[in-house]
Amino acid sequence: MTEQQRHLLGTFLRTRRERLTPSQAGLDSGARRRTSGLRREEVAQLAGISVTWYTWIEQGRDVQCSAQVLESLARVHRLQPHEKAYLFSLVGLHATHPPQTIAVSPILQNLLAHQGHYPAYIMGRYWQLLAWNQAASALFGDFDSMPLAEQNMVAYVFLRPETRAFLLNWEERAERLVAEFRIDCRAYLDDPYLIEMVGQVGATNPDFKRYWDNHNVQMRDGGRRDFIHPIAGHLVFHQTTLRLSNDDDMKVIIHTPQSDSHTEPRWQAYFATRTSPSKIYIR
Numbered sequence: 662m663t664e665q666q667r668h669l670l671g672t673f674l675r676t677r678r679e680r681l682t683p684s685q686a687g688l689d690s691g692a693r694r695r696t697s698g699l700r701r702e703e704v705a706q707l708a709g710i711s712v713t714w715y716t717w718i719e720q721g722r723d724v725q726c727s728a729q730v731l732e733s734l735a736r737v738h739r740l741q742p743h744e745k746a747y748l749f750s751l752v753g754l755h756a757t758h759p760p761q762t763i764a765v766s767p768i769l770q771n772l773l774a775h776q777g778h779y780p781a782y783i784m785g786r787y788w789q790l791l792a793w794n795q796a797a798s799a800l801f802g803d804f805d806s807m808p809l810a811e812q813n814m815v816a817y818v819f820l821r822p823e824t825r826a827f828l829l830n831w832e833e834r835a836e837r838l839v840a841e842f843r844i845d846c847r848a849y850l851d852d853p854y855l856i857e858m859v860g861q862v863g864a865t866n867p868d869f870k871r872y873w874d875n876h877n878v879q880m881r882d883g884g885r886r887d888f889i890h891p892i893a894g895h896l897v898f899h900q901t902t903l904r905l906s907n908d909d910d911m912k913v914i915i916h917t918p919q920s921d922s923h924t925e926p927r928w929q930a931y932f933a934t935r936t937s938p939s940k941i942y943i944r
Contacts, residue, residue: 662723662751662752662753664721666751666752666753667721667722667723668721669751670718670721670726670748670751670752671718671719671720671721672721673747673748673751674718674719674734674738674748675719677738677740677744678698678699678701678704678719678738679697679698679699680697680698681698681699681738681739682698683699683703685739686699686703686707686737686739688703701715701716701719704734704737704738707737708730708733708734708736708737709733710730710733726752728749728754731748731749731752731754734748735748743907765783765791765792765943769783769792769913770792770941770943772913773792773793773794773913773941774794774940774941776794776796776915777796778796778928778929778932779796779915779916779917779918780793780794780796780797780799780800780801780898780915780916781793781794781796781797781913781914781915781916782794782797782804782913782914783911783912783913783914784814784911784912784914785910785911786846786849786910786911787813787815787846787849787854787855787858788813788814788815788842788845789812789813789944790804790812790813790814790817790944791911791943791944792941792942792943792944793941793942794940794941794942795935795940795941795942796932796935797916798942799931799932799935800888800890800896800898800916801817801827802823802827804942805942807821809944810861812944813858814838815838815839815842815858815862815869816862818834818835818838819835819862819865819866819868819869820862820865820866826889827888827889827890827891828887828888828889829887829888829889829895830887832868835868835869835872836872836877837879839869839872839873839875839877840872840877840878840879841879841880841881843873843876843877843878844878844879844880844881845881847878859873881902883899883900883901883902884899884900885897885898885899885900885919886898886899886900886916890931892931893927893928893931894927896918896922896924896927896928897918897919897922897924898916898917898918898919898924899916899917899918899919900914900915900916901914901915901916901917902914903915
């Protein structure tokens with residue numbers, strides 16, 4: 662860390678410590694205190710580190726903070742997810758968040774509902790499906806009835822035999838998808854969750870393992886997507902990926918019928934048979 666980073670880290674931790682009350686930390690608040698918030702020795706004790714070490718961190722001295730120490734300090738200081746992410750970024754690390762804890766806000770749910778017959782869904786950091794609209798289920802299949810492990814776009818492509826026939830030029834699409842997935846997760850390649858996920862998919866599908874082991878990377882840029890739908894036939898959509906300004910890990914993917922194809926009228930005619938066009942599914 663640079664001197665400036667160490668100063669920012671120390672100042673941030675000090676201000677978080679000073680805003681905490683003893684009762685919030687489960688401590689006795691009966692004794693009179695000369696300073697607001699918790700004492701340094703109290704934070705150190707709750708975090709399981711030495712007082713000297715924590716004092717040096719707040720003072721901006723040249724000490725190294727492991728992810729484990731930062732996790733403990735984030736817990737003691739009762740940091741919100743965005744505060745925790747900021748804390749980790751100050752030392753060049755990334756905080757991990759279990760995918761199952763991610764919540765989709767009502768605003769995003771409303772955004773999906775207003776896509777109408779345009780298939781749209783929301784993915785998390787590791788491309789797990791967090792929410793989707795009725796049109797997405799009509800195009801990709803009933804995500805809601807799939808096993809939880811398959812409610813992930815990587816698993817959807819590599820673990821479901823039906824997907825090979827559904828995606829036109831499956832081999833090309835699948836190899837590109839892995840390259841996009843690798844660069845999308847580049848900051849979390851040592852995350853135990855990702856390691857386990859990659860191992861499980863690779864153990865089931867040798868194609869995924871081969872593509873992953875190639876270490877190819879490619880930016881996710883959307884574009885034309887061809888599908889062979891079992892009822893509606895050959896459909897051509899344009900895929901657009903939107904990233905949220907307040908959550909880099911969450912992506913909104915929208916498919917609009919390609920203007921130079923015959924997809925729009927055929928897709929609208931097929932989708933008209935669906936009973937709940939505004940229904941939203943939440944994982």
